[in-house]
Amino acid sequence: MEKISIVIPCYNMEKLVAKCISSIKNQSYTNFEAIFVDDGSQDSTEKVIKENIKDDERMKYVYKENGGLSSARNFGLEISTGKYICFIDSDDYIDKDYLMELYNNLIENDSDISICYFYRVYDKKTELNKVKEGFYNLVRFPAAWNKLYKTSLFKENDISFPLGKWYEDLGTFPKLLMKSKKISIVKKPLYYYIQHSSSIMHTYDDRIYQIYDITETNEDFAKKNDIFNKYYDELEYINVYHILVGTVYRSSFRDDFNADTIKEMVNYVNEKYPNWHENKGIKQLPLFYRIYLKALHHNQYGLIIFLLKTLNSKINVS
Secondary structure, three states, X not given: OOOEEEEEEEOOOOOOHHHHHHHHHOOOOOOEEEEEXXXXXXXXXXXXXXXXXXOOOOEEEEEEOOOOHHHHHHHHHHHOOOOEEEEOOOOOEEOOOHHHHHHHHHHHOOOOEEEEEEEEEOOOOEEEEOOOOOHHHXXXXXXXXXXXXXXXXXXXXXXXXXXXXXXXOOOOHHHHHHOOOOEEEEEEEEEEEEOOOOOHHHOOOHHHHHHHHHHHHHHHHHHHOOOXXXXXXXXXXXXXXXXXXXXXHHHOOOOOOOHHHHHHHXXXXXXXXXXXXXXXXXXXXXXXXHHHHHHHXXXXXXHHHHHHHHXXXXXXXX
């Protein structure tokens, strides 16, 4: 079995990283290196990691000055030595067969990326999330984790995580998809994704508008590699789903959220993709999203504001 590199960025995770380490130690697939990248933690993260990995030579601790999640992942990617690579967030944990299932699936299907189902773990419940095949489905949730990649995908195509930006996964995964010949799915939940009430999905911060920079990095990558026309529909869909759905929703948590807020985002997408409302990926969305996007296309902003404010009042992420 080929070596798999596991990159685990860590920042102030003294209370949660031990469970992550334990789940990696207990993997049925044993030929791996686990790289714990301490991104300038200010608590006892270093002590906890070193204490828990001291008896396992497959695991290493490295320290770097704080630079953010992307910086830590890129650092781990740069020093990795495995033919395959995966990323695990230090507050999450994995099933004992996580590596084995992803590896076998990738090899048996001759894939470039192997992806598994996952659980969202809340305080009082656990929710199963399935993964569907196809570019349109995959980019809706472009997390770096729950996936095993050929390391060459990153290194041969000069792909890394964008520094200093939110949506770092969205600025990376579509590029990997565009350069992959085949993606295969493990239809088992093997990754445990811990949910926090401070999730970007349920808060407002001006940094949500970095989404514009992120979508443009994907488009610039496609143009640089002369595949923009090939992936025009897919890139258009990323704007539709992540700006017109995701960012409009996040903007609704603003105190001054109004029609002008929505109109600004619609105009942005209209300028780049004037026929976005005809994108074929929209047909694969649930009915609510299709109705919502139709209303958006027809400038029914009052209705959209009412729906989003009503939805916000009912949110409970516990």
